[in-house]
Amino acid sequence: xxxxxxxxxxxxxSVALPIWKNIxxxxxxxxxxxFSRGFSSDLRGKLSEEHFRQSCIDFPLITHIxxxxxxxxxxxxxxxxxxxxRVTSTKYAGDFLGILTLHNGESGVEIxxxxxx
Numbered sequence: 001x002x003x004x005x006x007x008x009x010x011x012x013x014s015v016a017l018p019i020w021k022n023i024x025x026x027x028x029x030x031x032x033x034x035f036s037r038g039f040s041s042d043l044r045g046k047l048s049e050e051h052f053r054q055s056c057i058d059f060p061l062i063t064h065i066x067x068x069x070x071x072x073x074x075x076x077x078x079x080x081x082x083x084x085x086r087v088t089s090t091k092y093a094g095d096f097l098g099i100l101t102l103h104n105g106e107s108g109v110e111i112x113x114x115x116x117x
Contacts (some may be wrong), residue, residue: 007081013071015109016083020100023114024069024087027062040103040110062116064091069098079103080112087116 007015012092019038032040032049039047056063064086072084101113 001034002043009074012074012081014100014101017071019102019109019111020069020098021113023050023100024065024067025109027056027065030056030063038109038111040105040112043110043112043114061089061092061096063117065088066090082113096109 020050022037023035026032026037030053032052035043035052036047036049066089068088072086074084075082080103081100083100083102083104085100086109087096088094089096096116099113100111102109103112104110
């Protein structure tokens with residue numbers, strides 16, 4: 001598979017969508033094992049299960065993201081790519097920005113960042 005930053009927009013969307021869907025569903029269910037699937041070892045070290053569980057309490061938005069997220073665009077870098085999503089919440093009004101950062105790691109595509117603001 002080509003590096004994520006070498007994919008055309010539709011190819012990138014088809015790769016990123018199942019990854020993003022998994023993150024959203026597992027956040028909603030507070031399932032850390034599933035949520036962290038595909039994380040780079042560095043990200044897993046920064047976002048431990050304990051940190052994930054505390055974040056679900058401190059920032060309940062991450063457990064209330066609706067299924068109607070929308071691919072906005074991508075930002076390409078030399079070694080990776082950030083995919084931008086418009087997300088809504090089942091609990092809070094308005095639009096939010098989801099960011100999924102992917103890099104081509106030793107074992108394939110790795111998630112090196114994930115956030116919702």
